[in-house]
Amino acid sequence: MASIYELDIRNQEISGITILSDRAEVKRRVPVNLKAGVSEICLKNFSVFFQSDSIRVEGRGKATVCDVNAKKLPSLNSETDSPKIAELRSELDKYNAIRNNQEDQRDILKKKIGGLERTVGRIGKGIMNPKRESGSVVIDENLLTGLQKLLDFQETEMNKLNEQLREKEHEILKTIEMASKIGNELNRLVNSGISNMSHTVFITLEAFEDGDVELDITYQVFQAGWQPSYDIRVDTEKPTMAITYFGKIYNHCGEDWNEFPAVLSTAQPSLGGQIPELGVLDAHFYRPALKMRRQRGLRIMNRRGGPRMLSNYSNEIDDGVEEVLQTMAPPPMEVTKNTLSTEFRIARKATILNGVDDHKVTIGTIELIPSLLHQSVPSKNASALLTASAVNTSVLPLLSGETSIFLNNAFVAKSHMKDVSPGERFTCSLGVDTAIRIEYKPAKKFHEEGGYITKHSTHATEQTISVKNTRSGPPVLLTIKHHVPRSTDEKIRVKLTSPVGITSDQTDQINSENAEPNVGIILNKDNNLEWTIKLDAISSKDLLIKWIVEHAKGENIELRENLQ
Structure with missing residues (x-):
């Protein structure tokens, strides 16, 4: 007969947790003293978000793993x-019992008040309406004195009882408030909507002799993961850019993680590792579908759920902390680059309880030398934004996440970092520079027709943009971005006549996303004009952008912006 060992997986030591973006891989060490023969290890109380097909069992000792099976079994809350959660349930039961006792005492006080009113009423009725054999009532001084004493007694006792009743009502409200607070915290920790089932893993072992065996149990849980966030601090005097790379770990999987070595991984298993299959692409003659006659009274609604959007911005403003005499260095973190991912090993052991706020750890600090550049899209917003552009010269990949931006130790904005690989250039906005004035003047449009054999129409558009630098000091680089129509048909010809065309060096710049900002004119990959100029102190310039669109006569041209 097999020996059975029942263990609670939550009580087993955590030897390591690899935290991914949407899940966590937990590794626990389970020591067991086995008897010779076949034994069954029953590991109970896995998380409700336990992924049963992720279980892996490895071991050390004189035994062989014969079978591993995961099941869902009914269980009690206890x-x-x-x-x-057990502590919260106990506290909630205690306050519910206190409330029941207080409500019983309140009901007794209400009964006392009612009984006193009825007693005084009966006494008064007996005095004023005596029975016939008692004779008529003689109202004298003794009778009036007795009635006054009775009424005074009633008033005194009623005041006492009403005061006690009000105090008891106040106590009940306080108890309800405390019970509601505990209940809300309990509901936050308890996974609502999930049946009271326990994930249990059965491991069958065959031991060759009596002795100790140590198992390594590895499994994955959902409702846990990490998200990157950044503090970007730009100093325009030096200039320098310091990026502090944080990892925000969240744990809502139902397990408490105490004193564990953590590893943050950039792997994304949710994207899958299967190559999509292609079906057969058949070519048919187009046949319009027959329109169905709508039946009266029948309406077909297309209920398509839209994607959930995660807000990248927050109304909260980080409080700036004054710079101390010596900057405190973050704890060292080991970085391991794998074929498809990067892992960050946290130096200190962490404790993250289920359901608590995010646990923030520092991954590293990156020091970069930025290029400061003013940029503007005057057709949408006639303001100049100061931007810092830099190349990620570190070995750390910067993942998409929220960013707090500081300019010269002053908080300026919340933004969002896109994915940036090592060696890739990125840009962050530092806010509007009011010293750079931009005027977007009304466009001038011209139309003419020509051609001897083939008639054609020509549309010319002139756009003047006035820029002015009101600040004294060194010159600034300013890039003006503007639309230039792109032809989608060979019968539509678009020609940019102002500014002058692109040189070969600038063409190389188009293909190089890591190029330094420089004075010049380029058309980017979206056929938009990027005109970079050097604007001296207390100076102004007029930039003229002109393009001509030619097409066959009789056709109408529609300009439509396509946001890719």
Whole structure:
């Protein structure tokens, strides 16, 4: 007969956790003293978000793993609750019992008040309406004195009882408030909508002799992961850009992680590792579909759920912390580059309880030398934004995440970092520079027709943009971005006549996303004009952009912006 060992997986030591963007891989060490023969290890109370097909079992000792099986079994709250949840349930039961006792005392006070009113009423009725054999009532001084004493007694006792009733009502409200607070915290920790089932893993071992065996249990849980965030601090005097790379770890999987070595991984298993299959692409003659006659009274609604958008911006403003005499260095972190991902090993052991706020760890600090550049899209916003552009010269890949931007130790904005690989250039906005004035003047449009054999129409558009630097000091680089129509048909010809065309060096710049900002004119990959000029102190310039569109006569041209 097989020996059975029942263990709670939550009580087993955590030897390591690899935290991914949408899940966590937990590794626990399970020591067992086995008897010779076949034994069954029953590991109970896995997380409700446990991924059953992710379980892996490795071991050390004189035994062989014969079988591993995961099942969902019915369980009680007392068996599956974490210590924090069990404590909250106990507190909630205590306050519910206190409330029941207080409500009983309140009901007794109400009965006392009612009984006193009825007693005084009966006494007064007996005095004023005596029975016939008692004779008529003689109202004298003794009778009036007795009635006054009775009414005074009633008033005194009623005041006492009403005061006690009000105090008891106040106590009940306080108890309800405390019970509601505990209940809300309990609901936050308890996974609502999930049946009271426990994930249990059965491991069958065959031991060759009596002795100790140590198992390594590795499994994955959802509702846990990490997200990157950044503090970008730009100093325009030096200039320098310091990026502090944070990892925000969240744990809502139902397990408490105590004193564990953590590894943050950039792997994305949710994207899958399967190559998509292509079906057969058949070519048919187009046949319009027959329109169905709508039946009266029948309406077909297309209920397509839209994607959930995660806000990248926050109304909260970080409080700036004054710079101390010596900058405190973050704890060292080991960085391991794998074929498809990068891992960051946290130096200190961490403790992250289920359901608590995000745990923030520092991954590293990157020091870069930025290029400062003013940019503007006057057709949409006639303001000049100061931007810092730099190449990621570190070995750390910067993942998409929220960013807090500081300019000369002053908080300026919340933004969002896009994915940036090592060696790739990125740009962050530092806010509007009011010293750079931009005037977007009304466009001038001209139309003419020509041609001897083939008639054609020509549309010319002139756009003047006036820029002015009101600041004294060194000159600034300013890039004006503007649309230039792109032809989608060979019968439509678009020619940019002002400014002058692109040189070969600038063409190389188009193909190089890591190029330094420089004075010149380029058309980017979206056929938009990027005109970079050097604007001296207390100076102004007029920039003329002109393009001509030619097409066959009788056709109308529609300019439509396509945001890719």
